[in-house]
Amino acid sequence: MEDPKRIEEGFGYAPIVKEENTADNHGKKEGRDDVVERRAVDKEEERMEPKEEQPPIKQKSKRVATLDAFRGLTIVLMILVDDAGGSFPRIDHSPWNGCTLADFVMPFFLFIVGVAIALALKRILKVESAIKKIILRTLKLLFWGLILQGGYSHAPDDLSYGVDMKKIRWFGILQRIALVYFVVAFIETLTTKLRPTVLNPGHFSIFTAYKWQWLGGFAAFLIYMITTFSLYVPDWSFVAHHERYIVKCGMRGHLGPACNAVGYVDRQVWGVNHLYSSPVWSRLKACTLSSPSSGPLRPDAPSWCHGPFEPEGLLSTISAILSGTIGIHYGHVLIHFKGHAERLKQWISMGLGLLILAIILHFTDAIPINKQLYSFSYVCFTAGAAGIVFSVFYILIDVWGLRTPFLFLEWIGMNAMLVFVMAAQGIFAAFINGWYYKREDNNLVNWIQKHVFIDVWHSNRVGTLLYVIFAEITFWGVVSGILHKLGIYWKL
Template sequence: MAEIKAEPGHHHTLAIPETDISAKKPQKTQRVASLDIFRGLTVALMILVDDAGGEWPMIGHAPWHGCNLADFVMPFFLFIVGMAIPLALKKIPSKAQAVKKVVCRTLKLLFWGLLLQGGYSHAPDKLTYGVDVKMIRFCGILQRIAFAYLVVALAEIFLRLSPSKDVSAGHFSVFRLYCWQWLVGACILVMYLALLYGTYVPDWQFTVLDKNSPEYGKVFSVTCNVRGKLNPPCNAVGYIDREVLGINHMYQRPALRRSKACMENSPYEGPFKTGAPSWCHAPFEPEGILSSISAVLSTIIGVHFGHVLIHMKGHSERLKQWIIMGFALLILGLVLHFTNAIPLNKQLYTFSYVCVTSGAAALVFSAIYILVDIWNLKYIFLPLKWIGMNAMLVYVMAAEGIFAEILFWAIIAGILHQFRIYWKL
C-alpha cells in the first residue's frame, strides 16, 4: 500500500470546519483516511455520551475531578483540528490568503456555536426558537474550537520555518523545526498556571435564574477569600468567567452539580441534598475563558502530529514518534493526577487533563493509522469515515435533535457512495 506523503496533490480538510484548498494543478486530491475515521469516531462518541450519559453517568462527564469517557470528546476534537492545520495550510504560499481562510472559518465556527448553544435554537421537537439576550450563553464547544484553531493556525502561518534538511534524519528534528510553536505553547501554559493558582477569588453571590429550578429567584452567597484553590466554588476559572462573561451568560446546568456534595443520587441527576452547599445551584461555564486558553495546548500537540505526518515518510518513523509521545503524555498526566500535584479536571482543563487526553488521542489515532493506512482495512470503517467527512453537518443535526432519525439512511447512502466510487459504477 502506498504511504501518505506530502505530495502536491495530497491534502486534508480541517476537523471542524472542513477546508477546501485548491491545488495548483487540476488533479484529484486525496484525504488522510485515518484522520477522517478518527474524526468520525469522535463525533460518534460525542453523540453516544450526550444521549446515554444521563442513563449511564459512568460514561458522562465527571462531576469535578476525574476523567470519564465523555471527557475525551473535546480534547479529541482539538487534537484533530491541530493535526489537520499543517496539512491544510502547507499548500497556501501566500500568508495573506492563508490568514483570510483561517479568519473566515473561525467566524463560521463562532456563528454556528452561538446559534446552536447560545439559545437561539432550542427544543426543536416543540418548534420553539428565539433567545433571551440577557441569558444568552456566549461560550460553547464550537466557540472553543474556533479560538484554539485561530490561535494555532496563525502561529502555524507566521512561525513555521522552511526545513533546511531532511527532518527525518533525527527524532528531535521536527521539534527543532517548529520550536517557535512550542514556545507559544509554553507561554500559554505559564499564563494559565499563573492565573489558575495566582488569582484571588473573593466572596460572591448569585440569583438562581433557571426557571426549571425550585430555587428560582433565590439569592445565594458563596464564601471564598482564597487563592489557588481548585474546588468548585472558589477556583479562578469560574471567577474569571463570572467577571468577564457575567453569571447570566454561563452554563446553567453544569456537571459539578452532580457531585456527592450536591445530589442525593450522585453521580445521577436528581434532587439536591437537604442543606446542599450554595454553589451547587450556581452556573458554571465548562468552555469558559481561562479553560479555553489551556485547551489551546491540545491543539498545539495535535499540530506536532500533523508535522510528523508531513515530514516523516515511513510508517515506522511516524508511529515511533506518535506512540512514544503518546505514552509520555499519558504517563505524565497520570503521575500529576495520582500524586495530587494537578488533578484531572475537564471543567478547569488542567495540565494533567491536557496530557492524559492528548496522549490517549495520540494512541487511538496511531491504532487507527495501523488498521487503515498500513493494514488497509478501510472499508470496515466506512460509516465512521462518512461521518468524519461530514462532521459539521452531523454535529448540527445532533445538536438539533434530528440526527437519530436520519443517521441510518445517511450511513447507508455514504456506504453506497463509497462502493460506487470503488467499483466505478
C-alpha cells in the same frame, strides 16, 4: 534525485524531477557549447517523437483516511454520550475530577483540528490570503456556536426558539474550537517561511524544527497555570430559582468547584448570567443523593451547587490551545516522516509519555485530571489517548489496509459539521418532532424510541442505548455515505 520540496507535501505527491536543472549542472562541467548542441538534438528528437501528455506540476493530494475516521469516531462518541449518558452516568461527563468517555470528546476534536491544520497549511502560496481564510472560518465557527449553543435553539425536545439577550451563553463547543483553531493556524501561517525542507538527524529534530508552534503552546500553558494558581478569587453571588445565593471564597489556587480561577475569569468577562446554567458538578455527592446520576439537590447542598459554570470558558480555552498544539505536531510528523515505522515511533512514544505524565500528576494530587477546568493533566491524558487511538487507526486503516470496517466513520468524518448540527445538536430530531399528533410529545421520534426499542427490550437503559446506536449513529452513517457518493459535503 528527489525534489527536496516533497518532504513538505506529505504522501500523495510524486517527486518532481527538473530536467532543465540537470542539463544546467552538466553544462557547468562540460561547457556551454556542448549544452547548446545537446539541447538542439533534444529538440529535434522531440519533433520526431509523438508528444506525450505531461503530468501536472501539482497533483491533488490523497485524502487521509485515518484523519476522517478519527474525526468520525469523535462525532460518534459525542452522539453516544450526549443521548445515552443520562441512562449510563458512568460514560457521561465526570462531575468534577476524573475522566469518563464523554470527557474525551472535546480534546479529540481539538487534536484532530491540529492534525488537519498541519496538512491544510503545509504549502502556503500567499500568507495574506491564508490569514483571511483563517479569520473567516473562525467567524463562521463563532457564529454557528452562538446559534446552536447560545440558547436560541431549544432542540430537540422544546419546539420553541429565541433567547433572552440578558442570559445568552457566549461560549460553547464551536466557540472553543474556533479560538483554538485561530491561534494554532495563525502561528502555523506566520511561520511558514521558517519551516524546514529537510529535518536534521535526531529523534527531537521535529520539535526544534517547529519551535514557534511549541512556544505558542508553552505561552498558553504559562498563562493558564499562572492565572489558575495566583489569581485571587473573592466571594461571589448569583440568583437561581428566584433566590440569591452567596459563595464564600477569598482564596487562591483552589481547584474545587466553588472558588477556582477558571470560573472567576468567566464571571468577570462574560457575567454570571451568561454562563452554562446546568453544570455537571450538580451530580456530585455534595449536591445530590442520586450521584453520579442527576437528581434533585439535597436540602443541605452548598450554595455553589445551584450556581452556573461555563465548561467551555475563556481561561480553560487558553489551556485547550495545548491540545491543538499537540495535534499539529502529529500532523507535522505525518508530513515529514514517510515510513510507517518512523511515524508510529514518534506518535506512540509521545502518546505514552503524555499518559504517564498525566497519571503521575493526577494520582499524586499535584494537578488532578479535570475536564471542567481543562487542567494540564487533563490535556496530557486526553492528548496522549488521542495519539494512541490515532496511531491504532493508522495501523488498521493505512498500514494493514482494513478500511472497509471503518468506512462509516470516514463518511461521518467527511461530513462532520453536518452530523454535528443535525444529530449531536438535535436539529433534525427537532424538525421531526415538529410534526406531532395532538400533543408535542406524541411524535415519531418518541414513538420509535419507546415502541421499537424500549418496549421490545423491556429496559429503558438498553432501549435508549440501542436507539442511539441504530436510530442515530447508524442512520447518520448511512446518510453520510449517501452524501459522500453524491459528492455533497458541508464545510465552513
